[in-house]
Amino acid sequence: MIGLGLRLAISGGREAVIRLVVLTAAVGLGTGLLLIAVSGINAVNSQNDRYAWFLTGNPGVPSGFVNPHPGSREGTTPEISGSTSAYPLWWLLRDDVFDGQVIYRVDVAVTGPSSPVPPGIPRDPGPGQYYASPALAALLKATPASELGDRYPGHLAGTIGGAALPSPDSLVIIVGDTAAQLGQAPGAVRATSISATPPSGCSGDSCVLGLGIDAKGLDLVLPVVALAMLVPVLVFITTATRLSAARREQRFAAMRLTGAVPRQISVIAAIESTVAAAGGMAAGFGIFFGLRGPLAAIPFTGEPFFPGDLSLRLPDILIVAIGVPAAAAVAARLALHRVHISPLGVTRRVTLEPPGAWRVLPLLAGLAELGFWVMRGVPKAIPGQVQALLPGFALVMAGLVLAGPWLTMAGARIMALRTSRAPTLIAARRLADNPRAAFRAVSGLVLALFITTVAAVTISTQDAKDGTTQVGGATASNILVDMNQGSFTRAAGYEVHPALGAAPPATLLARLREIHGAGAALVLYADPGLTLPGTGKINRHRERDQAGLVSCAQLAKIPALGRCPAGTAVAVVDTNIGDTDLATTTWPAAHVSAQRLDSLGALGIFVATNGSTRAVEQARTRLETAYPDASGPATFAEASIHASWRDVMYRQLADVVILVSLPVAGCTLAASIAAGLADRKRPFSMMRLAGAPLGGLQRVVALESAVPLLAVAAVAIGTGFGVSAMYATMQLAHPLVAPDASYYLLTAAGIVVSLGIIAATFPLLRRITGPEVARNE
């Protein structure tokens, strides 16, 4: 029987071959997508692991502990011990920027012959040497030194190998220094080993670095992303295995007529499905390995992957290689359960019960639960919040999937009762007849769209609350140098010197003003005894160490930073004022004379530029050269992006989910259409033959697939907005802020692509319902 099944599957004539090829192609496409999704998740993990060595010296990594270094300023240069070397390495990680791209800068200084060596380089660079990543080395070569190269003392000793780079495009530099000099730098640590702990293994406040994904991200966000991507793909594979089912069942009926018993039919069906699925599985691996290189170059997480990181682990390979054919065999067996194949033909075993209205209850319960917490207020403690909100979210997600068939049926029945158009009537009746099948094709999409909508809306609301995306226009192109802006050093929990030091020399200010495209320079003076006036805009969200004094005469030359009250000589300026538009701000007067400013230390320097890369980078380079120990100068726009770096990455992942799940849903719908057309070849052909226009039949097909797609998209997006609004009220205490245009554009583009895939089945409709076909049936 197995031999017969194999023979029928492989050499059963033209129709059998076509069926095999179609099934193989569909399962192959689905398996390829599945492997890409799985390897993508692995790649995110691998990329995260590549950030491990940046955490060297971080007190949050579990292998080390912090001791203040006795020879340095108290609290500023902790020593990390934990393993091995008797000659620690002085270590200082900073972030730098060039033309909007982050440069990871690590300054190192050896204390002995066996000091630890970071990965990717043969030895630690000595004073006057540096190693750069290939991308940064190329950038250094292509860019005038006054815009970039002057920031790094010495010469290029070599390039950093891939082992040290999160991404092939990463801009990383390891700069050599003397122990004496680096030991005095704020934030420098002594490390006895190089960290092998990825950001997800780091704990505590010091891990908020903007490097990689933290534990919360890996444990919570990635599984949700994986769920949102894998479910549509699995639904697609399941649907693909049902292609040509009707035709196959008719053939089985003919076999029954010749004496085959049901068990033999089951075996043949399982063999046919397994052969196609095995071929599809092999094709899927081919698709995956063929697309791996191009896919790795797409910056899904904000930066491209190394192709090798898009990898499959042995369990992944085994699960797919064994699971897909096995699942196909089981699916074939189950499919035969639903039909009765007798020698006289094929009949459905039962008329499906319509889905009950109870299916909406879990969704309503979830929404009610979230609504309850909106009214009552969520618990203060984090565990309490998780306990309060998680069941609500889970109920809403499960409820959407559960309610889908009932909503599809209800909508279709209303449509059928009201329409006067034949295509709408036929489509609506079909949808109402088997809403489970109609919804199944888009069930994965409902989850994906709900999750991405909640993510996009929550991120935009959080951004609006933090004011991280509001800086724009002229203000955005002003450069700020401020030690306290250093996100790495700040986040690492070290005390840093609160000021640049003495007031900047006039020569520096003059050199900054000389830059073509730079207008004025404004010094922000530190006043240790500064009393902040009132609670107004000053320090509304952040620490008071961002506030300083400015000369009103200098401020008048940079209107983008606001103004002083009339007749005031000195004002208090806060550079971290959240969502306030600086240009319209009138800063409070300070009761300090202009003459006294010169005696104060400088907290930072603002340089107004025209926003051109050349002007910004020249100013940045001059500032970094003048204050090598200060953290990297950043424009307001860069600081905003940096502050919301993780949100940007999550938004990017949400975009990926939308871009993957919508076209996959389109493919699933296309497979459903193809299977449905095969089922209805005869009545469709007859209708066309009797004069029904082909366009009308195309409308039937389009409506049957587009209506669930659009309805599900609308429900998922609407529910996502609703849940986000509740979450924003409860958790963020901020009104919901709609996501930016990119979310809508991506969603619309995904829907258009899906509809395009559906439309791609129209030629099939024309071909299989032609009069010539009908008369030969």
Added chain:
Amino acid sequence: MSAGRQPAVVGQAGAIIEARGVVKSFGQTPALRGATLSAAQGEVLAVMGPSGSGKSTLLHCLAGILVPDEGEVWFAGSRLDTRSEAERSVLRRDRFGFVFQSGQLVPELTAEENVALPLLWSGTRRGPALARARAWLGRLGLDGLERRRSGELSGGQAQRVALARGLVARPDIIFADEPTGSLDSVSGEHVMSLLTDAARQEGTTVILVTHEARVAAYAARRVIVRDGTVTALDAVAP
């Protein structure tokens, strides 16, 4: 001809539809080799012949489903075979009705919705379309079955629903291809008498393809197709 429809223009020889020297091949296989046939308005014509003789092909050429390789097809005084597929589709929808052996009902639709389909395709509003459909179902003895799906009807009932659908748009011609082929003799005779009675009342021409003499006996005239050509068999009293 019922009210509301312009009388069809009759051809030169008094025929409403006519095939002149129609040749049609499928690949290397000839199906029709110069078939000539005409039917008058209100006439019930049986086209007989053995399997593979070309009778269904002739019907499809007459109905504009297939385009002849050679020869001409005339309907109501104008060439049909030279019209575009879209024009022929409109013609089939508005002027012709079809009844086939089986499988012609849309399974998801109720009986009344199936009958109303040709009207809905033509743009008739839902209410009037369903009303006319119900009237035809009643006329064909299907009262009470309006809300049934095709799977809930017997073969004879389903064929009567198909008949109602073929007649509901008041076509000039009904093309019936083995309309009783899947029915037992009693049901078959019932369907045939309903078809011919309704056609006579409406003044509708019926072109009936069958290989059963019992069914052909309902026609006023019988022709036989053999080897792709048409031969007059006889004329019987209506």
